[in-house]
Amino acid sequence: MTVLQGQVVCTESYGSRKTHHYKSLPDGRLSCVLDTPEGGGYRSIRDFFTAVFLPQGYPESVSPDYLAYQIWDTVQAFASSITGTLATQAVLKGVGVGDETSTVTAATVTWILKDGTGMLGRIVFAWSKGSKLDCDAKQWRLFADVLNDVAILMEILAPAFPAFFTLIVCISGFFKCIVGVAGGATRAALTMHQARRDNMADVSAKDGSQETLVNLAGLLFSLLLIPLVADNLCLTYSLYGFFTILHLYANYRAVRAVCMETLNRARLSLVFQHFLEAIEIPGPDIINPQEPLLPGFRHQLKITLGAPLHSVTSNVAEFQKALEGNSTNYLIFFNQAAGTVFVLLHRQARSVDVIKACSHALLLEVLLSRDVALDVIVKKKSLLAVQKQLREGSKNNGCSVISETHRVLDMIFPKFLAGLTEAGWVTERNLLGPEEWRVDWTIAGKKTF
Template sequence: MAGEEAKILCSEHYGARRDRRYVQQGDGQLLRRSERGPEAALSLASLFTSVFLPQGYPDSVSGDYLSYQIWDTVQAFASSITGTLATQAILKGVGVGDSTATITAASMTWILKDGTGMVGRILFAWLKGSRLDCDAKKWRLFADGLNDLAIFMEIIAPAFPSIFILIVCVSGVFKSVVGVSGGATRAALTMHQARRDNMADVSAKDGSQETLVNLAGLLFSLILTPLATGNILLTYLLYALFTMLHLYANYQAVRAVVMDTLNQSRLRLMVNEFLRTGRVPPPRSINPREPLLPAFQRRLSIRLGTPLHSILNSAYDYQRAIENNRKNYLLGLNRNTGVVCVSLRDGAGSVDMIEAGFHAELLDELLHRDASSFRVGRVTCTELQAKLKSERDERLWDTVAATHLLVDQLYPRLLSEARAAGWLTERNHLGADEWRAQWPLEGKKGQ
């Protein structure tokens, strides 16, 4: 009947973008659909979204996804342009357009370039592969900076014909390192962004976005290439402009990422904030302060999962290491070398590793900060600092033994507040090595 209010039977929604209601007409005979929000028919915007964004966006990805992808798109475009300039230079260097050049010489140059790159890829993955997860942001920035250096070497290579092969081979090694570190860190960031076990979908759509950007860069290069050919000054100017844009966009991209797992840098910032203010800041507060460039002056070097001989030199060291210690790790400090080594018990989990990292960072704070500024454990920390000044043993066993009791008091609070603040503690990126040991807990000799 006209004017009679329709009865809503049920409703549904498609992600966060579409809301639909099913209503019953006044005569009670017909079920029809009433939509709120976008029309059901695919518009241009919805088509673009379905092609280039993960299904269920934005609910299916992390909150930093869009800002990261925008800057990642900018850097990919800039890299595509500089890559075209490098390709043009390499082709010129191997003899394209030179009637005196031979196919054999060009082929040998390309084979040597690719071969050295393959060797470099294997060596870098062997030496640094286990560290890429721990500092994904740093290595992503490193990879893009190294890529720009490799492109610069390829652009200037034709100006040095006597060492052209050497330059392109070194550039090939650099690009192989870029491939390993860039690909591995991209996988780590994709895992962070995928919030519905949809890592494959997020990765696939990221590939589609990059392909679209590279296509745009290719079309733009069709305009630039004729202008830059034979014009060295313009080539260098374009390289400088797009490289600056590339580096800036990469920096902004990694700065936009808000990781909710702990690595050593984020744990250090968390512990410092916890001791000074008595609270654990959330990931969105810690991540912008995480250092992205190599630290030239690290106060203490912290190593997790080390073999026992890195801590124990004698039975005396063993007795001191387990004093007041009922934890799943043994910790040793050498003040002269500035190294904290932590041996993990067989079966130690992520929470134990975070506790060991917290213990090591606490020692670092005691050695290098004024405990009177602490809000948490101030009295105990002040007493420990006084003991540090009088202790003559370079291994500081008395202080280490005393800090076990302090960790017992502070760590449960830090752990609970960290979880409440949004940090993941079931896994971490503290970079623990694979050594695991077995020893009896103090007071339980039979275990």
């Protein structure tokens, strides 16, 4: 192939940020020309900071919400660094730094008790809530930051109550260790969401670099701030109030910027209700801003996914009746009086089966609490009759309710599932948080020898 002199032989790119053009020279060598707009010096500095503080391949290697989240996360980290400095100064003053009457032993005992209480808090919280942190990462991230501000406030106020100083700082240490567990776990969940090229380690490492830079800036600012607040409680409280408000606002904006494509219960509930009312599936960019960020998202029913059989029934006849006509990989046990729905998952249940089972429970919740045009969607008067019975609280046959809602869900779920995929939701995995219990009820039909 003959190549003319000065002709572009090929081009190469580094993500979307750099483009090289290779041209042929008279002596046969290749000349590399960087496609650089005006202001090359600024671009060089920007590229340096991009390489140091952003994941390789940015922005293609991360989720679209990465930059907005990181900006607000940087603001909240700076504010937290300042309030943390104020708290450290208060604690050091409380343990006796600068006080000639205090002893090293008393200060050491206080510090040991503070750290020991925090360690216990870390273990207890991880045991009780660790499995739920993935499901509601946004809520727990915001919860962790609010609790962190409460702990810092306690430390700032502790010197004003010398008789209870040790107790206050121990409780604060307990809270801060809970913050460490919740914040670290949710940060890992958000990192998994942001990493789009199996680059979790790189995203996490660059996030650490960003946080270190912010903490360094906070440290330098604190060096200027400490002499001003050393003996001025009014200024200390004023600065704490200002930076705490900034911290909470930045955290709210940060978690609101996150747009997750996996379904947890809150997002599935919003999507499913919208589907029943409008026969369309809204995308993650529409549902995520509507997701509640405060714990205690109200549900009409308490739904337990992956419940053990012994928590539902100990009656063979009742279990066999639940199996009659069932062709799904889950079983529903509904107790309207107790306001509970227990879902037994089959050993072979996949993510789609879990989504369908949770949708079934949500359908029961919708029948109890909302006026939706179900007759328009499914054209079944029998379901409207079930809805009327449920709302009137009549003594209906639980099995007939489950049977009828099974038939309805079998009709609408294929369209619902296809709509989820088309709208950009991930169905191969979910954040619905099922328990680990799995039942194999097909064994009843096997012969034993």
